[in-house]
Structures are given as structure tokens and as C-alpha cells.
Amino acid sequence: MTVPYSMVLQPGATLGMLGGGQLGRMFCHAAQSLGYKVVVLEPSSASPAGSVAEQEVVAAYDDENGLAVMLQHTQAVTTEFENVPAASLKFLSHTARVSPSAAAVAVVQDRIAEKAFIASQGIPVAPYAEVRTVADLEQADETLFPAILKAARLGYDGKGQARVKSRVEAIEAFKSFGEVACVLEKMLPLKQEVSVVMARGFDGSTATFPLGVNTHINGILSSSVVGIEAIDPAIEEAAKNAAVKIATGLNYFGVMCVEFFILEDDHLVANEIAPRPHNSGHYTMNACLSSQFEQQARVLAGMPLGSTELLAPTIMLNILGDSWFAHGDQAQEPDWASVLALPGVHLHLYGKAEARKGRKMGHVNIVNKDPALVLQYARQVSDILHLGAKI
Template sequence: MNRDLPQEPLPYSAILQPGHTLGMMGGGQLGRMFCHAAQSLGYKVVVLEPTEESPAGRVAEYEVVSAYDDMKGLDTLLSYTQAVTTEFENVPAASLKYLSSQIRISPSAAVVAVVQDRIAEKTFIASQGIPVAPYAEIRTIEDLEKADNTLFPAILKAARLGYDGKGQARVKSVAEAVEAFKSFGEVPCVLEAMLPLKKEVSVVMARGFDGKIALFPIGVNTHINGILSSSVVGVEEIDPTIEKAAQEAAIKIALGLNYFGVMCVEFFILEDNRLVANEIAPRPHNSGHYTMNACLSSQFEQQVRVLAGMPLGSTDLLAPTIMLNILGDSWFAHGGEQAIEPDWASVLALPGVNLHLYGKAEARKGRKMGHINIVNKDPQQLIYYARQVSDILHLNAKI
């Protein structure tokens, strides 16, 4: 262990040199890829995660197996590091606030308190003058019964702990919304109008403690069953005016939150070309995984740079790319109940294909197991090989 408790948080201007240990709250695939990026820059990583043998815990130098709100676990984490980041937004804000009294934290507890609650998140985005889908706050069945009929058809979303389509239900009427609300346990929700959607895009960016900002190229996203299926970058033309508006809105959100770190903002482009903000992710994002092979610096390297106080890296796109998510369904594509390893050799035989598996012990349907980045300077060749990958792995990607 590196030090005795307590100590003062690092000044924003302080730089942690390679060799120091950086902290990660969360042991999933985003934490794992952070570990790899940190280690490539010469840092060590300590991971705090409730379960043993997590994807990140397996590759980190140190692992603290603890609940996120367990004081003993938090103090153990503090004994290893002077700077901690997170891989998901549902880390308790109170835990981050406690850590921030002694070490550098990114993102801050105040930021996490906003983005881990859809009601607070939408209220904040709207307060910045950025359009959001029409919505109503739902805390009781009576709130649903009083909801404006123009919101239907709608999506009912649990305000907290929802991801990858979980805690969401499409509803056509008040009656359907009430049933969905009951199935969620009558927890606070957002009832959000479904809009005529042309496409979804995401802006992934990094903001350093020096205030400098680096924007990655915008990705065009496609979902299947509420889970991101693909992100396409550098292939599909995006109206420059819309692209600029999305980037400016993302920056405005970051500044409004006083955000430091890597952040993604998802936007809807409507049929009439209006831009609507959907969600904020205070961390690297699935739609930014393409940066691992297609950009000079990945989103995970940027996360390391920010946390360590280092200058941000270049976000230049080296070539057009398509990111494809790999779910556990690929292990069961033959129709049986026994998991069978996909044909990785055929995938890797294709030019420009980069495989990233997350080290999860068990494949399950709907579970994110990895992703593939296909990079090619010829957009038509890129699409051709991406479709081949999709066919081999039975991804059913809409490319």
C-alpha cells in the first residue's frame, strides 16, 4: 500500500507520473479496458468491485472485493491510490463524495447524482436550453393517469438503474403504462414520448482538469432490443450543421456539470432534422469503443490521461470504422442449450478486423461479451467485411 490515511486531494494541476496506481470503481468490461490503457501508459490499477474474478479485477494489479458503499472497502481503496474514476454511473454518489474528501475523483459525486437519475438528468439538460423529448415525471399511478395524452405512444423508463433496455417498456396507452409501472415496482419513472427518429448519434468527448476539451468523431448508432448493436463512424454523411450542434450541446452539458473525464451524450436526429438530447453517460461509452483501433488515442486512454492530470491525446480518425457488439447469443446461434465457442478464426481471417473480448466467465443471451472493430479506408470494403463478421457471428447487424 502506498500511503497512510488521511491526505488532501490532489490539486487539479497535479500530475501523477507513470508508476502510480490509479483507482477504478467497477469491475466490468469498461474497467477492464481502462486497466489495459493505464498499463500501456505505465500505471498500475486497483479495482474495487463487489464480486471476485471480475473482468477488470482479473487484469488489475490490485483488487478490492467490496460493496461500493462499504466504508472498510473504500478505505482500503484509499490506501492504494490518489485518484479514482468509475466505469458506470450507478456507483453511490455518497461513496464518491467520501472519497473526494481525500483523493481526486472523476466524475464528481455531484455529477453522478444528476446522471444516475433520469428525472434529474432531463431537468438538467433542459435547464441548459438543450431540447429533450417531451416527458412527464411519474412517481405514482395518479401521475400516469394525469399524463398528457400527446405523450403516447411512449417509453416508460425507470428513473434509476436502467441500462441496455432494462427498466424500459414501450406503452401505447395509460393502461399499458400503469401495468409497466407496476411491473417496475412503482419506482419513480420518466414517461417519454416516442419521436419520429431518423437516426441516433453519440458525441464522445474528454475534458481535462486544465479545462481543455477533445471531441471524438461522431458515431451513428443502431440498437436491437434496446442494446447497442453497431456504431458507424466516417461512412455515413452527417449534416455538418447537426454535427456542430451536437458537439456544441455536449460541450455545454460538460461545462454546465463542471465535468472532468470522458463523457458521452446520446442524441436523436428526428425526421425533420431537429436534434434532441437523449442521455448522458459520465464515462467511456459502448459507442466509443471504435476509438480503440480507429483513433490516435482511445476513449480509455483519454480517461487515464484525465485522471492522471496528463494532457489529452489526439482524437483524429485514422480510417472509417464500424464497431459491432458481440452478445452471448453468438454462443447459442446453433439453437442448442449448450454454449459453443464462435468461429473466431474465420472472423480474424478478414482484413481490418480487431477482436476485443471481455474475459467474462459465462456466455449468456443478451450479455455483452465483447466487440469487434472493423477498420478500412474504403467505406464499401468496410461495410462488406462488417457484414461478413455479422454473418459469421450471427449478429443480425443492420449495416
């Protein structure tokens, strides 16, 4: 029998996490700080999350025997990435409370379904075309170019995406992707890329975190700036309302991030949904009364949502494995001491065994009441770690 969504799991209970990466690791820390234990299911042993959880089940995400072992330890399960098989979430939901649901995740796992859903909620998206065959590209409206061709499934951090100036380039990119289903999305004149991280409890209550202004390098998030850059309050409110509308329309419970584009004419366009805590929400760990990971644990346990109040301006900087190779091909430990010598700097490393170029290894949150000092220290951190952040 499934645990009722109205039932509160008290501290001391065990919460389940599908996925052993850094988001799962930070969930473990937040849940444990509230007094919960965590069981992690992950295909590889000694994962970042599995190494800090009370229990680690080493099994494929679609291994029903492994999932059954997980269910021996927990009554409530969440995820740390969107590509967990929806069938696994459905299997777990027969006997455990699952957040988010298989139905909600299934929509977000497919960019075609995701775009159609967002548009169905009356929220603007970039003009796009569904692409399943070369013929779809041959017939695509010429006004869509230049565009970005995005694989409908399994793309992240810029993977499975190609900028295309023409129909010919789009067809070449489509073939290079193996002719998998794609979305052809018109490139728009962007002023800013922003995101809203929010939580929705099983009782329908919602809480939104302050808007983050994001910068990417090579398709990977480089920085999120909060409380420093001037954002029209009406735009921020519209983005928050749109995120809540999306979560409500999906009947979504848990933590979600919605990425938006602010166009040069100040129009707001939804880009994509992440059904989990998000890289751009890592600043909440040091700059808000409750972090996105604490919210995830609160929702899963049936506890009230925490306050999302911003305590001070902040900048989050991603640390990639490139920082280990700033001085050559031999990996060399970055100068953490110089980073931690700066006031208001908080270092979060993910416990990954090997640094590789392009691999997310950690992040730094720089928090200070004075926005000018946040920018100053963030630039110093970027220089020390060779991040190349554009701030």
C-alpha cells in the same frame, strides 16, 4: 488532504477504478500502456477488470473499509458505470481526486434530474412528464402518447423501459415496475440515433470524438458506424457543442457520452448522458489516435488530452453471449479464426467466465480506408458470429 486537481500524476503512479466490468478492463489496459498501475474495487473476485489490474480489492461499492483499502494504493479514482453510490465517490473525494464527481454523477443517476438539467442548459429533449404516482399518469398530457416509460434509476440496455401506446398501458407498465419513479417520454419520429463521446480535463480543456451512428437490437447497442453514413456537418457540430455544454454545466471531469436523436425533420434532441466511456465509443480503440479509455486515464492523471482524429472509417459490432448458442442450447466457441482472417478486423473479448444470452462478451472493430470494404467485412463478421447486425 485531497490531491490538487492541478497536480500531474506521473507514470508509475497507481490509478483507481470503481467497478470490475469490461469498461474497467479496457481502462486498465489503456492506463497500463501509459505506464500507470491500477487498483480495482469490485464486489466479486476475478472480475474482467480485476483480473488484469495490479491490485484488486473485493468489497461492496459502499463498503467504507474496502474504499479505505483502495485509498492506501491510489490518489485518484474513476468509475466504469454510473450506478456507483454517489456517497462512495464523496467518501473517496476526502482524500483522493475523483473523476467524475459525486455531484455530477448524482444528476445523471436519476433520469428526472438528468432531463431537467439538460433542458436547463437550453438543449432540446423529448417532451416528457415526471411520474411518481399513478395519478401523475392519469393527469399526463394526452399528446405524450405513444411514449416510452423509463424507470428513473438503474435502467440500462433497455431494462426498466416499456413502450406504451396509451395511458392504460402506461399505468400497467408503471405498476409492473413496482411504481418506482419514472419518466414518461413521448416517442418521436427518428431518422438516426447518434452519440458523442468526449473528454474534459481538470483544466477545462475538451476533446470530442467523431459522431457515431448507432443501431440497437432489443434495447442493446448492436453497431456503431463512424465515417461512413452521411451526417450533416452542422448537426455533428451542434451535437458536439451540446455535449461540451452539458459537461461544462455539470462541472464534469472525465470521459462522457451523450446520446442524441436526429429527428426526421433534422432537429437534434438529447436523449441521455453516460458519465463514463461508452459502448458506442469502443471504435476509438482502433480507429482514432487516442481511445476513449486512454482519454479517461489522461484526465485522471492530469495529463493533456490526446488527439481524437479519426484515422479511417470504422464499424463497431457488439458480441453478445448469443453467439455461443447459435447452434443450440450447448455453448459453443464462435469461429474466431474466420473473424480474424478478415483484413482490418480487431477482436476485443472481455474475459468473462461464462457466456449468457444477452450478455456483452466483447466487440469487433472493422477499420478500413475504403468505406465499402468496412461494410463488406462488417457484414461477414456479423454472419460468422450470428449477430444479426443491421448494416
